[in-house]
Amino acid sequence: MDGALKYLIFVVLGSEFVLQISAQKYELTDAEGNFYSPGYPIGYPNNLNVEWLIRLPNDTHRVFLRFTQFSTHNNNDYVRVRDGNNSSPIVWTLSGKQSAGAYVLDVLSSGHELHVQFVTDASVGASGFYADYYSATGEEELIAFHGKFTSPNFPANYTNNDFRLWVIRRPVDYDVIMFKFSSLETEACCDNVEVRTETGILGTYAGAVQPLPAFTIFNSDMIVRLHADRMVGAKGFSADYVFGKHYNVDRNVGEILSENYPGDYSNMLVEQWRIQVLDPSKAKIHLLFRDFKTESVHDVLQIFDGSDENAPLIGNHSGSTIPPQYVSSGKFLFLRFTTDVGVTRTGFVIRHEAVAADFELPPMRFRFSFHIN
Ligand SMILES: [Ca+2]
Numbered sequence: 001m002d003g004a005l006k007y008l009i010f011v012v013l014g015s016e017f018v019l020q021i022s023a024q025k026y027e028l029t030d031a032e033g034n035f036y037s038p039g040y041p042i043g044y045p046n047n048l049n050v051e052w053l054i055r056l057p058n059d060t061h062r063v064f065l066r067f068t069q070f071s072t073h074n075n076n077d078y079v080r081v082r083d084g085n086n087s088s089p090i091v092w093t094l095s096g097k098q099s100a101g102a103y104v105l106d107v108l109s110s111g112h113e114l115h116v117q118f119v120t121d122a123s124v125g126a127s128g129f130y131a132d133y134y135s136a137t138g139e140e141e142l143i144a145f146h147g148k149f150t151s152p153n154f155p156a157n158y159t160n161n162d163f164r165l166w167v168i169r170r171p172v173d174y175d176v177i178m179f180k181f182s183s184l185e186t187e188a189c190c191d192n193v194e195v196r197t198e199t200g201i202l203g204t205y206a207g208a209v210q211p212l213p214a215f216t217i218f219n220s221d222m223i224v225r226l227h228a229d230r231m232v233g234a235k236g237f238s239a240d241y242v243f244g245k246h247y248n249v250d251r252n253v254g255e256i257l258s259e260n261y262p263g264d265y266s267n268m269l270v271e272q273w274r275i276q277v278l279d280p281s282k283a284k285i286h287l288l289f290r291d292f293k294t295e296s297v298h299d300v301l302q303i304f305d306g307s308d309e310n311a312p313l314i315g316n317h318s319g320s321t322i323p324p325q326y327v328s329s330g331k332f333l334f335l336r337f338t339t340d341v342g343v344t345r346t347g348f349v350i351r352h353e354a355v356a357a358d359f360e361l362p363p364m365r366f367r368f369s370f371h372i373n
């Protein structure tokens, strides 16, 4: 299947020239389990050629394989993964060391079999790998520009023995995913919902989760995973996402326009700008609004005094009042514009300029009106 295996990350091609001295083969036929390289975690022997064939008891399911630890002598000792049995094509060759932290390698087969082979050469070892596998009932790809999805049967309970994935896959030219749960509850002891990006796990949730997690993902697809054990369900989850665009603004002076200005912007829009001072003689950014019209309350421009949304929020504007001028405290400003499902306006034009450290906003000018008789 086309969607198989494509979100495995971390690939270094290995050498094919290996002296094979010993060969071992294992077949794993349970619905879930784990396996690891010989000697793990102390270290694997030289001259290995070990094979594991995972064959799920349910032939409509797919193998979800996760390497939770992976460290081999780069290039010389490697793991090959075949999407099927030992005669299927090699889809991944893995070698080297994975990054620390929540980084893990996931593989999803297209059928109910997956073949893993571990080959080592005559010198230099490492700790090896540890892997878990599960019987996945399915994968759903979410590619609409925005959407809502839920666990099966929501708000009634999900079914037992369910291991299921939702992949939120960005369209070309979209860099941002804004994601939030609107409901999230699993059996606290034994079932969970996990959220990950291509580079790491963002969170694993169980029980009645509060506050509801929300994420803004940059430059990655997202995967949401439900894992239910053999008994006791809960209502599961409901979630929304929307794709957005990110712009790096690195000119000294210019204008930022909302989408389609002076035409109306779109509904369900996410646009963000990271403005950065590159000129070494400048230290701050000055913003001046030339035009501003959005749907009050629902279509909002936020201004953060830093490089992303974790920086202090210094502006939050909607409606048709021209916002005040802003000056950043440092070399970055981050702007985010989000719109809701209905009612659009023309949006905004904002002039930005890199300014010196001693720049200050000009004093307020009073407006005089004259009556000419
Ligand atoms: Ca359960």
Ligand SMILES: [Ca+2]
Pocket (backbone or CB within 6 Å): 267, 295, 298, 299, 339, 340, 341, 342, 343, 344
């Ligand atoms: Ca709106």
